Amino acid sequence: MANEIFILIEHFRGQLADITYIMAAAARSASAGGEHPVVGLLLGHGVKDIVSDLDVDRVLSVDDSALADFTSDTYVHYLENLLSTYSPRALFVGDTSVGSDIAGILSKRKDIPLVSGCKEVFLRDGSLHFLSQIYGGKIMAEGEIPTPIAILSMIPGGYKPDQGQGSKGPEIEEISIPGPEKVRIKLKEYIDPEVGDVDISAESRLIAVGRGIQREDNLELATELAKALGGVVCASRPIVDQGWLSTSRMVGKSGKAVKADLYLALGISGAPEHVEGVADSGMIIAINTDPAAPIFDIAKYGAEVDILDLMPILTEKVLAARGS
């Protein structure tokens, strides 16, 4: 009803995206006394089971073959309908390839204010407030979430996914909505990154390289170090864009989220798009000659030395330590 917080459940290939859990956690945290029930919106085809561990009060599910895959046209059609039928207090979407495509469209079409880059949601003086970031996190801004309704596009970092998990599976209400008449976008196929390569999201020891590696030749040094540590090399976007490593090795918003026990960030500046993928890792050690690099904000330990000099020395010492 008018005080409900809707969250758009993001899912892909039968798995809930981390951002979905984060949004649930955000919605929960803003609703200490249960003033704002949290409702998940599930648009899909044959995916009801995936919401069993999501901490929401209930789920509105629209199951239609037109929703087997995401296109902005389709999702907007159904959401438009849902927003008209129910008038929630707010709709949370992920600031992602899915949510970001549709938030603005819905905002204009339904004349609902949109707030993006939202990291946290909280109650103050009895009303809902947001905390957003701009300029890659250099500036933060706070304000009241516009009334009576607003769309919030959320980024990770304010909550951990496990905060949005619950043991009590939510009740699922099936809604039937006629499909869109006109769809101008058609999915043709998915293209996966090269198969046969490593899955960095499953690795526990990662050596991450960024622009500081300078030359493709120097990757060898990282590979040696990774081998010595029993881990694997991954990279930030610039390295993958150059073609020095495959996209399956990319960490970050457009790449993978990793949960390593050890994340050694070498020559990486720490742009938000990258950091987004790292935040869940355990021990983060960052090496960068620029003391002001934002990577040091998420790292536990750091140093300003030259990574090209450090890598061979560290490899030697690791091998010595293991050998002895």
Next chain:
Amino acid sequence: MGRAARLQRIEEMLLASGNGLTIQEIATSLDVHRTTIWRDITDLSMELPIQESGNRYRIARDEYISNIKLNQGESLMLYLALRRLMRSQVHLPPLMAQALEKLSLALRHPSAKQLAESILVLQAGQPTDRERQKIWEVLVQGWVERIVVRIQYQEVQRTVIEELDIQPYQFEPAVLSNNLYLIGKVGPSGFLRTFNIDHILKATLTTARFTRPEQAVIESMLRHLWGIQSGQGLTQVRLRFQDPDVIDRIQRTVWLPSQRMDENADGSIDLVVEVADVFELVPWIRGWGPDCEVLEPIELQAQIHDVQANHGGLTMTTKEQKALSFSDEFYTSLDEVFDGERIKVCLQCSSCSGICPFGYIMEYHPRKMIAALRAGVFDAVMEDETVWMCVSCYACTQVCPANIPITAALMTRTKEELLLAGNVPSELQEALENSQRYGNPLGESPRKRADWTNEIKPEIPILAKAKEPVDVLWFVGDYPSYHPRTITSTKAFAKILQALDISFGILGPEEQSDGDSQRLAGEKGLFEVLAENNGKAFAKYEFKQIVTTDPHAYNAFLNEYPKLGITYPVQHYTQFLADRLEQLKPMLKKKVEATITFHDPCYLGRVNEVYDPPRALLEAIPGVELVEMTHSRENSLCCGGGGGGMWLDGFQWEKAHARLSEWRVREAVSASGADQYVMHPPIPEKKKGKKDTEARSNGKVGILAVACPYEAPRFEDAVKMIEEASKLVVRDIAELLVESMGI
């Protein structure tokens, strides 16, 4: 037949006969009694070189002088024909000139004398070629007397020299070019071939003889040879002409014996010919440009089509035309560079490529670039990226015997073109974009340019705040302002200026990159913008001279800024301090026990010939032993940083797997003896301690002294990579002075 006519006839017969004729043969042929002939021959022997052997009479060809009688008109025709031939001959047989002279005299025209004189002049100007004369004579003899001639022949554009026995049938000038051909049968294969006489290298008479086919047969062979080159089979070619003037020209000339002209209803005409080699026609067709439309055959049409579509009226394919015009434009643009046109006198000696530190890697090293330019294929250089290996060190310019300004005129210009085409390594792109946006290649905020002065007392005057005239405007530069290693030398120099009580100031945030390295990397436009901005800043303040620690800035202010109207007296800091050595020397109190070798920066030394002031400063420091490296002064090895080199390290490493700075460091190690401090033989484990790492022999330290902001960080990086150099210390001269001054 009258006697005169008979004598004429006998002469002709004797000339034409290869084997000679008997009196009876002549008598029978002319239907007179042989005594008549005998008398004729006796008379003729007075004038003509008649030889007799075994009752056969012949005329000695080489001694024969013809007695043709021509009227004026006939003389003129012959004259014209010969003139035409003569114009084309590279090797002028004196024969031709002689014949021409006689003919022109026979004209009996007032201008004959002039003509004769001009022939002499022509002859004087052209090399007389005895060899060619001999070849002509052999060919002519073989032709007349039907003797097989052995020739050495080199086909056009081939290197193979063939040795062939030929039966010379006919001489023929080419219809459309100036070449002269000999058509003959090649034995033993029996093929008919045409030979460009200029390409016959040698000709000797053999003892074999041959029979010549009927003239008619030979003629029919010739009909189908357009430009007279060998070919096989016949193809019909149909060309359409529309323009009435062009049609007029076409109709008035017979281009080829086998041609036919068809008139079309719309007034256009079709020239139809059957030729052996269709592509022989191409240059001729192109000469007509859009006026000539090829209708048949298709292959020819495709070849010509490019030209019609894109250029109309020009005689090359689009690709060739574009390539040539690019090369031409580039060539012309070189004139704008001082002494740039000297490229035309390049000897192709390869001294430049030899001395170039990366010449061995470049696909197009300097000599080859000039060769490509001359060949009109300079566009190929544009596709290549190894030009970016050039570090603008000026070694090539320095060593060129033809005094070509290779670095400035060729390498920098080429980089300019590459930049315009967007062919730029990405490291360099970033540095240039940073320079555009922030006024420094490092991408640092311009507002922080003077942050290095923050802790210094007394305060370093920033001109915008100080607002009073100073003697010296100290242009600090990019690396000296922002790079942590270089800031150490900047601070040292500041101390010296203060110790010497110099009235100076810096621009601080108003200062932008001097732009010299960007200029050398090909971004002329960027250089101009930076220079203009600096010029505007300079103009706001009163000062007597500019002093800078950066040889590149020094070079820019001395040589390049004045071209933009920005002229100020400028000195490199070593010159400035050397001028004040009297004042400075007493301050150098502490001994610096070191063997020092000085690296001449390319843009201070080789380019601007400043060698002594830095050395004077070093020698003034007590305890210093100054030694020279193997390459010093004008022969110095570049550190690899100039000309954008410090922004191409990754690129150059990929290609070369060698760093110039490392070569230089090795030299420094040998010169300064720093490698003596590496233990030979290795000390056993238990003896190793801190003391052992000190120098053994004389307690001195090996130092590589520099005077350029790029060098300290570059050489220190290199030192880390080389084991023997581990004890080599790299110091800027300012740092050494400050150490000695104890401040």
Next chain:
Amino acid sequence: MKIVVPIKLVPDLVDEFEIDASGKALDTTFMRLILNEFDEHAIEQAVLIKEKGGGSISVIAPEYDGADDVLFTAAARGVDKLIKLTGDFESTVSTHSLAASMSEVIKNEDADLILTGVQAYDSFDGPIGPFLAEYLEMPYVGYVSKVSVSDGTCTVHKEYPGGVAAEMEIQLPAVLGIQAAEEPPRYIAISKVRQASKSSTIEESAAGEAIMGGVATLDRMYVPEIGEKAVMFSGDEDQVADQIIEVLREIGIL
């Protein structure tokens, strides 16, 4: 193929930011504005499409300080028409409002394809692409890294997390949010930009009245304190390596 690229200028991250006296907005006194990086990719992608199959490109920029330079650089890249949106643009005008103004101009351009950067880091209300799409009644796909066009449709690669991409076919006219051009934006020599500034003209178009609203009012804006920053190891590479080994031992990796 008529392509329109709406662009915007954003504050340069190299400089440090300061909040103004009100505590709710940025101090724009010393702010340097640069072309939004993703918009640069959008321009480059448009040029690549034009190079492959012909067409013409128009670029529209709001009247920020430095807009002229940016427009001329676009012309030097190969853009045909330069349009400047005049009006009172504070750097913090809402994206929604900017989209409303821009769409009026775009409607006159008869575009087949509209390319714009997938995001701009100075925006509080999301990227401009989806808004434009709505005003122009066109479909929108964002996070695009490959574009090919044919008659009436375009095919794109839309990026998803994990390196997965979706190939999608979209009816034209459409709006695309470009994540990365197929080739990194090429270098444009300053002399080319100067040339363009002499030979190109910038058309001016008055922005309609800014429709405010659709954006939340702020209570405050601030520069975040860095929470726990990393503990820095000191010394040279050798010493740092030793300290790292210590840490690895502590967490049980060694």
